[in-house]
Amino acid sequence: MKKYVKAVVIALFTIITIGTYYIQTSFASSNYPQFTLKTISGDESEVNDISVHSNYQIKQDGKVWLEETAEISKTGTTYMRDKSYYGEMLKGYSVNKDYDYLMKNYRSFMRGNEGDPVTFAENDHYLVNVRIDYNYVSGYSNSEFTVNTYNKKTKKKASFTLPIPDYTKYDWINIQDVRLANGKIFVATTNEMSELDKDGNYVETNYEGHIYTIDLQNNKMLKEEILLEKAFKEGHVYGLDRSILETSPYMVLVFDKFNATETDEHVEDEMEVPIQQIMIIYNIETDETEVLNMQKVVKTSSVSYESRKGNTVFISTQNDEKLTVYGYDLESKKVASKQTFVLPKSMMESKYVIDGNRTFIIDNQKKGNTSFGTITAYDTKTGKLLYEGSIEIKGNKGLRSNEEMEFYNINKH
Amino acid sequence: MKYLKLVNFEINRFFKLYMVLVGMVIVSQIAGVIVESRSFIKEANMTIRELGLTYTSYAEDYGSLSLGSIMRSGWFVLPIALCIAGLSFYVFFIWYRDWFGKNTFVYRLLMLPTARLNIYFAKATTIFISVLGLVGLQLLLLPIENKLFRSLVPVDLRHDAPMSELFTFFDGLGIIIPAHLSTFIIHYGIGFMIVFIIFTAILFERSYRLKGIVFGGLYCVIALGIFLLPFIIVIYQEKMYLYPNEMFG
Numbered sequence A: 001m002k003k004y005v006k007a008v009v010i011a012l013f014t015i016i017t018i019g020t021y022y023i024q025t026s027f028a029s030s031n032y033p034q035f036t037l038k039t040i041s042g043d044e045s046e047v048n049d050i051s052v053h054s055n056y057q058i059k060q061d062g063k064v065w066l067e068e069t070a071e072i073s074k075t076g077t078t079y080m081r082d083k084s085y086y087g088e089m090l091k092g093y094s095v096n097k098d099y100d101y102l103m104k105n106y107r108s109f110m111r112g113n114e115g116d117p118v119t120f121a122e123n124d125h126y127l128v129n130v131r132i133d134y135n136y137v138s139g140y141s142n143s144e145f146t147v148n149t150y151n152k153k154t155k156k157k158a159s160f161t162l163p164i165p166d167y168t169k170y171d172w173i174n175i176q177d178v179r180l181a182n183g184k185i186f187v188a189t190t191n192e193m194s195e196l197d198k199d200g201n202y203v204e205t206n207y208e209g210h211i212y213t214i215d216l217q218n219n220k221m222l223k224e225e226i227l228l229e230k231a232f233k234e235g236h237v238y239g240l241d242r243s244i245l246e247t248s249p250y251m252v253l254v255f256d257k258f259n260a261t262e263t264d265e266h267v268e269d270e271m272e273v274p275i276q277q278i279m280i281i282y283n284i285e286t287d288e289t290e291v292l293n294m295q296k297v298v299k300t301s302s303v304s305y306e307s308r309k310g311n312t313v314f315i316s317t318q319n320d321e322k323l324t325v326y327g328y329d330l331e332s333k334k335v336a337s338k339q340t341f342v343l344p345k346s347m348m349e350s351k352y353v354i355d356g357n358r359t360f361i362i363d364n365q366k367k368g369n370t371s372f373g374t375i376t377a378y379d380t381k382t383g384k385l386l387y388e389g390s391i392e393i394k395g396n397k398g399l400r401s402n403e404e405m406e407f408y409n410i411n412k413h
Numbered sequence B: 001m002k003y004l005k006l007v008n009f010e011i012n013r014f015f016k017l018y019m020v021l022v023g024m025v026i027v028s029q030i031a032g033v034i035v036e037s038r039s040f041i042k043e044a045n046m047t048i049r050e051l052g053l054t055y056t057s058y059a060e061d062y063g064s065l066s067l068g069s070i071m072r073s074g075w076f077v078l079p080i081a082l083c084i085a086g087l088s089f090y091v092f093f094i095w096y097r098d099w100f101g102k103n104t105f106v107y108r109l110l111m112l113p114t115a116r117l118n119i120y121f122a123k124a125t126t127i128f129i130s131v132l133g134l135v136g137l138q139l140l141l142l143p144i145e146n147k148l149f150r151s152l153v154p155v156d157l158r159h160d161a162p163m164s165e166l167f168t169f170f171d172g173l174g175i176i177i178p179a180h181l182s183t184f185i186i187h188y189g190i191g192f193m194i195v196f197i198i199f200t201a202i203l204f205e206r207s208y209r210l211k212g213i214v215f216g217g218l219y220c221v222i223a224l225g226i227f228l229l230p231f232i233i234v235i236y237q238e239k240m241y242l243y244p245n246e247m248f249g
Helices: A002-027 A085-091 A097-105 B002-051 B055-062 B067-071 B074-100 B105-111 B116-152 B163-169 B171-176 B181-237
Strands: A035-042 A050-060 A063-073 A076-079 A120-122 A126-132 A144-151 A156-163 A172-181 A184-196 A202-215 A220-228 A235-239 A250-257 A276-283 A288-293 A304-309 A312-319 A322-329 A334-342 A352-355 A358-363 A371-379 A385-393 A403-412
Touching: A002 B002, A002 B116, A002 B181, A035 A063, A035 A371, A050 A371, A063 A403, A085 B181, A120 A172, A126 A172, A126 A184, A144 A202, A156 A220, A172 A250, A184 A250, A202 A250, A220 A250, A220 A276, A220 A288, A304 A352, A334 A358, A352 A403, A358 A403, A371 A403, B002 B055, B002 B067, B002 B074, B002 B116, B067 B074, B067 B116, B067 B163, B074 B105, B074 B116, B074 B171, B074 B181, B105 B116, B116 B163, B116 B171, B116 B181
Parallel strands: none
Antiparallel strands: A035 A076, A035 A385, A050 A063, A050 A403, A063 A076, A120 A126, A126 A144, A144 A156, A172 A184, A184 A202, A202 A220, A235 A250, A250 A276, A276 A288, A304 A312, A312 A322, A322 A334, A352 A358, A358 A371, A371 A385
């Protein structure tokens, strides 16, 4: 044994030092302050899927010495730095509920089929995904829809392609929603055209809303419907996210028209007030289309589209610290609910999140040493307070004078 | 036992050079803490005397000193870089010295009544132990240096940071000593995989000379290609066929 003394000493030294370090770090709690959501009133389960996206800073002599993002939830605080990158990767990413559902239940079909969950549709017999490989269609001579299908009964995967009618007219085609009904696939898209301006830059000149109907049995394009032709010269179009886990016969496309006068490029779009806001509702069962002017529907100059839950689209208007949330019912075609919430003055922006039937409001007003703010959850339709919780730091000391914790926004998982 | 004997033999051959690296790291880093701390205090004292400040007001106006900032200086970075360079060089030297010595020692080594694979693994083990030994040394040195730093610089002039913060501050050290054991295993696993690939390429060269260089080169390219295949597929197909957790599989 004496012969091997050098090798043994180096090996033992290595194992002890590295081993001790990692045993210590695995037992040691995070070095950073721990926050948690402490229930003041209401049902704690309302914040099960909610976290506060925060930024923690240590300052030294006025300069930021360490900066770290953190997520505060009712189970505690997770700092990015404390997470193991590979550990997270091995666990698998969780993008959102729809994606997790698809990956869990259709693991083989979802392989190589990543994409926006709204491009997937499901009924009792099929799961389908529609994609356009190159959204920038004008540059490609073979612009087509790729339809991937999975038959739940036979457990067979299939795929076919269909040329996009008149694709040469458009520069960009984006899929906003995909639905399945009566053996047909409905694909809602926003199609954009652009042209060169006097400086040689491409500018969007027109937006259109389309519904393509595909026969699932015969793999054929049944029809193309233009919901809104030559919509706007200057504007924004987007679909409203809907969950694959919910069934609703309505597809919704939203168009915001802005003043076409030349604006400074640096001016943020959100600062502009749209001159017209249109919501198009298409019923896949009856093939009916309805075009609504949202400013008229809620009698205001500008609305924000917040979220969609089943047959209700939630839109809001904000006036100083007053947030009014309207629930527009797609079935009865009228505003079914209207609630006003008071927003805190303390937060600069991102004060609230409307997740369908729940509205979360965050306030970063400190109270004493340990409370750094509050989170409240209301029923969006009735305005009833569902939950109130304080964002509390563990221990009684609070933060050191050189530490800062800033709340950015509420994250919904 | 033959394998252990060979490991011990290889370590003995490397020991002197290894001790030089160890000594250099200890001396340079400790000296770095002393020199940087002293020069900071000297400068601080001069300014304090000239302007009639207190330690606290000096720290507010001119900034305090942290071990993290000393760790970014050449006193720390250079010996670490030299160790990396030294060990990288030794990956090649550990084989070629046997062929190019005064007498071709490798023939005696290859004639030993043991599997030749033992020689390969013994040399690889020597590299692994040496690398991890230096990592262990750094882990042992940091708390000592932290204590020394605290004893040298008055509390008002220094910024105390916890150990884990120090690691994240010096970016290179974050790779050498990652915060999580899983990351540590992956970093060093990849490193040792590269060592094995280089060893095999060296043996290709030693076995077939000029042709062997081509074989070795091809082997390296193929090995790298297989390693990066999941990422290459993603780039060419523009689709993620593998789930993130399968990328490692």
